[in-house]
Every structure is written in structure tokens, then in C-alpha cells.
Amino acid sequence: MKRKILTVLAVSISLTLCACSSSGNGDAVAPTTEAITQTEPTQSAPSDVTSNEDQDAPPAPGMVRSRITNDWVSQEQNDTRPVALMVPNSATASHYGLSKASVLYEANVEGDMTRLMAIIDDWQDDPKLGNIRSCRDYFLYWSFEWDSIYIHYGGPWYIYDVLGRQDTDNIDCIAQPDVGKYNNAYADIVYRDTAKNDTDNAFTSGKLIREACDHLGISLKYRDGYCDYDHFKFAPYNAPNTLEQYPDAIPAGKIDLSDAYPNTNTYFIYNEETGTYDRFQRFPKGTDEPHLDLANNEQLTFKNVIIQNTYYEVRDELGYLAFQCHDTTRDGWYFTNGKAIHITWKKEADYSPTKYYDDNGEQVEFNTGKTMILIVEDGDTFTIDDKEYSGKKGK
Secondary structure (H helix, E strand, O other): OOOOOOOOOOOOOOOOOOOOOOOOOOOOOOOOOOOOOOOOOOOOOOOOHHHHOOOOOOOOOOEEEOOOOOOEEEHHHHHEOOEEEEEEEOOOOOOEOHHHOOEEEEEEOHHHOEEEEEEEOOOOOOOOEEOOOOOOHHHHHHHHOOOOEEEEOOOOHHHHHHHOOOOOOEEEOOOOOOOOOOOOEOHHHOEEOOOOOOOOOEEEOHHHHHHHHHHHOOOOEOOOOOOOOOOOEEOOOOOOOOOOOOOOOEEOOEEEOOOOOOOOOOEEEEEOOOOEEEEEEEOOOOOEEEOEEOOOOEEOEEOEEEEEEEOEEEOOOOOOEEEOOOEEEEEEEEEEOOEEEEEEEEEOOOOOOOEEEOOOOOEOEEOOOOEEEEEEEOOOOEEEOOEEEOOOOOO
């Protein structure tokens, strides 16, 4: 991973980095970029439901296909907004509830560390979720795609502008100084509990989240006009996407992001018994081990894995980053069932979903199950079965 601080930024593109300028405090200087135009969110009704759903009957009356995973869920769960939980990723982090994430994002933050954002739709009865850490504004733009309730523990002044928007439904575990214009703070949403250290020990629960939403006036139901129901395009459950239709699909038994994520050295191994990708991490001076949810001791595993190459810049001498979340035809890779194909992606507005396309220009069909989205800085490499690749096709 190679970075340099850009002291003068002139981004000559119509879409912008997720970097919000502010008059905040300190000596940090926000990058000179165009402001992101806040567009009116749109919501489309489910399209092509018959063609995208298999014809098997639900396992119990009243169950429906999840809009996030395509698994069978209750109607109530499908109608309830997910939470987007900001979680640190270090050797001392105490991860509880991550195995319940329907979608898990990972992206770099300052210091070559990564941070996770868990999109959890089955959260209401969970007694312990976390641990919770601070916001980075680019994660907010990915959370918007799900009309999620964004939960974080403070953050740098770069976040203030987007948190100050009326449409941003966030819950801050602490009161931020000089941010009275949004100040969606509710300290009672967290409690301290046993953890690996005395820093990563702030947790929440379904009960506390409901109380916080009631206190702050945040709706638990999806807001009209904010969320596109058809976020991912799912293959029928009884006819999964094997990628065999792509002559250029490659075997993908192991995905290693050690170059892109040098602190966590994240990698995935395809598990032929479960048909999913098991997640592992190798921390410096630590052990090479499965990534476990401490709530149930289960390893994190995913049916779909996305590598999403993303333009980025370094904001200041502290190493804070800005990612360009809105973009078109940027490269990436899609992994499922032990194979991989090159893809492109686009995101056109704040609440628009990121869409993924194969090299024929057709939207990629995801398989039923959980999805891991790995945001990789442009220029970084990764390996597939020990062969080095970048985001570009064939490289």
C-alpha cells in the first residue's frame, strides 16, 4: 500500500469524493472538492419479482424474501430499517454480533487500519452489539443505500456536514463539541462491558437502540422515497449463480488482501462444505486466526464477496482519508461458489444503491446469503489463489 498526502487537491471530475468541507476546529484542512449535490431520494417498487424469486413456498406463513439477503424472514424484519454499526478492526477489538450482519463493509482509515460497518436487519432482540467506534463520513454514504440507522461513537470534524443534514438518521454515543446543529447524541444507547481492553468496551443492544430511536424521533420503518427495494439483483434460490456462464471466470479458493489491508491482512478461504467464504485475519505480531463473533464463537462467512476498487485521497497529515463513493464504471471483482469474475460498479446518488455489472454490461446476480464488501484503494493489489491482481481486468 503506497500513499502520499496531497497538499493541493483539484479533482477535475463531476462526481466527488465523500469529503465534506467544514469550518470545524483544529488545523486540519479539508480537500478542495466539489460539494456533493444532495439529490431527492427515490424509491422504486420491486421490479421483476417473479423472475428473481424461485417458486418454493415460504417455510412458515407470513415469511417473505429479505430485501438484503434474499433469505426467508418475517414480514416485520423485512419492514424494519437495519442498523449500520461502526466497529473497529484491531487485535484488541471485541466483536459481538458481527455474524448477524447481512452485509459487512471494510475500508481503510488512517494509520493503515481498517474499520468495519455492519448492516444488521435482525437486531431488535440482540443483547450485545459492538464494540462501537467512531464515524468516517464515507461509511455514511454506503449506509444511506440501506436507509439504515447509523450508530457511531463520535468522529473527526470531517463528519459534521453530512451528519448535520436533516435526512441523516444517526445516533451518536457521545455529544460532539461544536456540533449543536445535529447533535443526535444519546449516551444511554451504550453500556460498558467485559472486553479485550478498557477502550474497546462500548456496546449496545436492540432494546437500547429502540429507546434511542424513540428519544430522538427516528422511525424504525423504512422512510418513503429513501430506499431502493431492489438493491442487489438475486439469482433464484433454486438456480444459483455458479459463474459457469462466464468463460473468463477464474477459480478463487483464496482471496488475500494483505497488500490492501496491511494491518489486518484480511483473507478468505472458500469452504466447499458450506459453499461460503470463511474470513480470517493476521494481525502484526499476532496469530493467524479465524475472524470470530465473540457472542457465539462463530466464524464470519459470506456467500458473496465484492472487491470494490475506489478512488481515494489523503486529507491531511494525520492520514484521514476520503473515498469517492459516487462513481461510474469503476472496477471490481465478484466472488461466489469458489469462482470470480471481473465487474464494474456505479453509484449515482446518495440513496442510490451501488450496482454491480459484468463485462457484458448486465447486472450481476448475487446468490442468497450474506455479502462482504471490501473497499480497496485504487492502485492496491490483492491475490486470488496466490496470483496478484488489481481492480483492472486481467491484472
